[in-house]
Amino acid sequence: xxTVTAPAAPPGAGTAGIRKARGGGFWRYLxxxxxxxxxxxxxxVTLVFFLMRLTGDxxxxxxxxxxxxxxxxxxxHEAGYDRPILVQYLEYLGQIFTGNFGNSITDGRPIxxxxxxxxxxxxxxxxxxxxxxxxVGIPLGxxxxxxxxxxxxxxxxxxxxxxxxxxxxxAGLVLKLVFSVWLKWLPVAGRASTRTEIKIQQLDxxxxxxxxxxxxxxxxxxxxxxxxxxVLPALALGLLTAGVFLRLVRTNVIGTLSRDYxxxxxxxxxxxxxLVRKHALKPALVPIITVxxxxxxxxxxxxxxxxxxxxxxxxxxQLAYYLSKRDFVAVQGIVALLAVIVALTNFIVDLIAAILxxxxxx
Amino acid sequence: MTAAISSPERVRPPWWHRLPVLQQLRQSVxxxxxxLVAGLVITAVFVIVAIFAPLIAPYGYNQLRGPDGLFGAxxxxxxxxxxxxxxxxxxxxxxxxxxxxxxxxxxxxxxxxSVFLGIALGLLAGYIGGWFDRITIVIADAIYAFPSLLLAxxxxxxxxxxQSSLWGGILAAAISITVVFIPQYLRVVRAEVxxxxxEAFVESxxxxxxxxxxxxxxxxxxxxxxxxxxxxxxxxxxxxxTLAGLGFLGFGIEPSAAAEWGxxxxxxxxxxxxxxxxxxIFPGVAIVLVVLGITLIGESLNDxxxxxxxxxxxxxxxxxxxxxxxQPVAREEMGDVY
Numbered sequence: 001x002x003t004v005t006a007p008a009a010p011p012g013a014g015t016a017g018i019r020k021a022r023g024g025g026f027w028r029y030l031x032x033x034x035x036x037x038x039x040x041x042x043x044x045v046t047l048v049f050f051l052m053r054l055t056g057d058x059x060x061x062x063x064x065x066x067x068x069x070x071x072x073x074x075x076x077h078e079a080g081y082d083r084p085i086l087v088q089y090l091e092y093l094g095q096i097f098t099g100n101f102g103n104s105i106t107d108g109r110p111i112x113x114x115x116x117x118x119x120x121x122x123x124x125x126x127x128x129x130x131x132x133x134x135x136v137g138i139p140l141g142x143x144x145x146x147x148x149x150x151x152x153x154x155x156x157x158x159x160x161x162x163x164x165x166x167x168x169x170x171a172g173l174v175l176k177l178v179f180s181v182w183l184k185w186l187p188v189a190g191r192a193s194t195r196t197e198i199k200i201q202q203l204d205x206x207x208x209x210x211x212x213x214x215x216x217x218x219x220x221x222x223x224x225x226x227x228x229x230x231v232l233p234a235l236a237l238g239l240l241t242a243g244v245f246l247r248l249v250r251t252n253v254i255g256t257l258s259r260d261y262x263x264x265x266x267x268x269x270x271x272x273x274x275l276v277r278k279h280a281l282k283p284a285l286v287p288i289i290t291v292x293x294x295x296x297x298x299x300x301x302x303x304x305x306x307x308x309x310x311x312x313x314x315x316x317x318q319l320a321y322y323l324s325k326r327d328f329v330a331v332q333g334i335v336a337l338l339a340v341i342v343a344l345t346n347f348i349v350d351l352i353a354a355i356l357x358x359x360x361x362x
Numbered sequence: 363m364t365a366a367i368s369s370p371e372r373v374r375p376p377w378w379h380r381l382p383v384l385q386q387l388r389q390s391v392x393x394x395x396x397x398l399v400a401g402l403v404i405t406a407v408f409v410i411v412a413i414f415a416p417l418i419a420p421y422g423y424n425q426l427r428g429p430d431g432l433f434g435a436x437x438x439x440x441x442x443x444x445x446x447x448x449x450x451x452x453x454x455x456x457x458x459x460x461x462x463x464x465x466x467x468x469x470x471x472x473x474x475x476s477v478f479l480g481i482a483l484g485l486l487a488g489y490i491g492g493w494f495d496r497i498t499i500v501i502a503d504a505i506y507a508f509p510s511l512l513l514a515x516x517x518x519x520x521x522x523x524x525q526s527s528l529w530g531g532i533l534a535a536a537i538s539i540t541v542v543f544i545p546q547y548l549r550v551v552r553a554e555v556x557x558x559x560x561e562a563f564v565e566s567x568x569x570x571x572x573x574x575x576x577x578x579x580x581x582x583x584x585x586x587x588x589x590x591x592x593x594x595x596x597x598x599x600x601x602x603x604t605l606a607g608l609g610f611l612g613f614g615i616e617p618s619a620a621a622e623w624g625x626x627x628x629x630x631x632x633x634x635x636x637x638x639x640x641x642x643i644f645p646g647v648a649i650v651l652v653v654l655g656i657t658l659i660g661e662s663l664n665d666x667x668x669x670x671x672x673x674x675x676x677x678x679x680x681x682x683x684x685x686x687x688x689q690p691v692a693r694e695e696m697g698d699v700y
Contacts, residue, residue: 043504051520154393165653169610170646181637301509
């Protein structure tokens with residue numbers, strides 16, 4: 001949230017080393033920024049590995065109450081968890097490097113398989129949520145900036161704070177209560193009704209993204225069903241981000257609305273709508289794009305809660321499940337994937353910002 | 363502060379005028395003041411409810427039976443239970459009131475811990491510089507970029523194994539939140555330290571022969587804390603949301619140890635499907651109100667600290683004209699894009 005005050009200098013970008021690389025040009029910036037991905041992933045994976053191991057070995061944590069001490073010791077020895085922690089750590093790093101995350105302890109599925117299946121569901125939800133956030137956040141932010149310090153602005157800002165102040169799961173519960181239980185307009189939970197799920201299962205190569213799969217079944221009812229299931233989760237998660245976008249767009253458009261060229265355009269007779277839409281918004285977009293990168297992380301965190309609320313079987317839902325089962329191998333795998341996603345998005349966002357604004361890249 | 367220094371007589375205003383929030387309250391006008399006052403009122407009510415929870419709540423947070431026997435589960439609001447009872451048979455109103463106490467305790471512990479550790483690390487990173495600074499910043503950035511809730515969950519599992527008693531749970535939640543917040547304080551304090559470090563008075567202190575410790579704490583730290591009130595308010599609201607998120611996912615505090623809003627919302631998840639609204643709406647509204655109140659304060663402090671966003675005393679014809687009046691500052695703050 002602190003980024004709102006200083007949108008031009010996001011704390012997310014690893015600036016310590018970059019600032020010194022002055023004069024190196026775009027490609028040098030690109031390279032330095034790309035190399036910074038690796039320490040980010042490395043630090044997070046290391047952190048999670050050691051934190052998880054502080055609680056004991058994964059076998060005892062997940063199966064400790066179901067096996068006898070002898071069986072436990074045998075399983076621990078088989079899996080190699082009785083070796084020195086550093087050896088295990090190095091082995092784990094090697095496995096990640098080759099893309100092999102092992103099998104989950106509770107259900108024995110390969111972690112890569114889990115990531116693939118549930119990752120697509122989370123991706124679908126995140127895209128819907130971002131669409132909601134853009135549609136709601138950016139226009140309203142412009143309106144608030146234009147009417148700054150008047151009632152329209154004040155109420156929009158309170159709306160933005162409310163979006164941010166409402167925990168996603170509570171927003172989800174209220175939406176569910178109103179639209180599913182009382183009005184009965186939309187389904188209560190899940191990604192599709194059973195009939196649609198069966199239809200999708202029959203496809204040869206499923207993408208895992210239900211909307212695409214539903215379109216490929218060629219049934220309008222299936223597409224409608226998938227979309228109806230997506231409305232409430234997308235709203236719950238999207239409004240959270242919309243609040244952040246609204247505040248951000250407002251602050252930055254207020255900044256650009258005060259420029260000479262906006263006055264110049266106004267004196268040339270450019271209409272007020274176009275003034276805000278074209279002249280004030282575009283330059284304000286650079287800091288907005290930077291913050292979107294940070295929002296992806298928030299979105300992933302929010303996805304865990306949203307997916308649990310709506311039984312949307314994605315990474316977050318699965319993560320909560322494996323956490324409750326203390327299946328730390330699966331948890332580490334999911335967290336490692338999320339770390340990669342976060343590091344990559346931050347890289348892409350910095351890249352876009354550098355292309356749009358030459359000052360960023362020094 | 364600045365007003366006091368620039369006034370010709372250089373009289374220091376009384377101390378209560380220099381308190382962080384009150385100073386901004388006097389500075390604000392119009393709607394902006396309205397938002398700040400609303401935030402202060404909501405937050406004050408929250409603190410009062412939290413402190414006097416034992417007097418306000420009709421029952422205990424883990425009380426299951428009254429003089430007439432068990433409360434019964436999922437009872438709709440009635441004279442005995444103004445907000446009904448939960449699926450576990452607790453009184454909703456009492457859980458909501460006691461929940462304020464838990465939330466306040468977690469905020470206080472989390473903020474104290476992260477302010478202390480964050481300032482210490484930021485001070486060291488900024489003052490020592492070099493490789494220590496680089497490594498600290500890379501680690502802090504990695505942690506900052508990661509979904510905070512996930513990190514808090516991992517921390518909660520490590521600290522308490524998932525579930526725990528009142529103080530164990532509060533500490534676990536607070537420490538988990540602290541892990542996430544330290545990078546933010548570190549960044550802010552470090553940036554300020556780098557700014558202050560190059561000021562003349564630090565140099566003169568060095569010349570006079572003051573020790574590193576003295577320079578760090580007396581000269582640099584004292585001048586590096588101006589943005590902290592803002593971050594503290596923003597983080598208090600984030601702390602509540604993280605606590606509720608932890609509780610909602612089942613990594614919070616046991617219901618027999620303390621009342622926690624997120625936990626109650628988790629338990630009400632299945633109630634919603636059968637149309638039982640009172641178990642989820644009230645704890646949820648409590649979270650929203652408290653976060654709203656604290657955020658309103660934070661937003662107002664943010665605006666008042668930023669010349670671009672501060673409301674003007676004299677209303678101008680159009681917003682753009684008014685902004686244009688403050689243009690030199692605005693341009694400096696924004697950095698020119700073209």
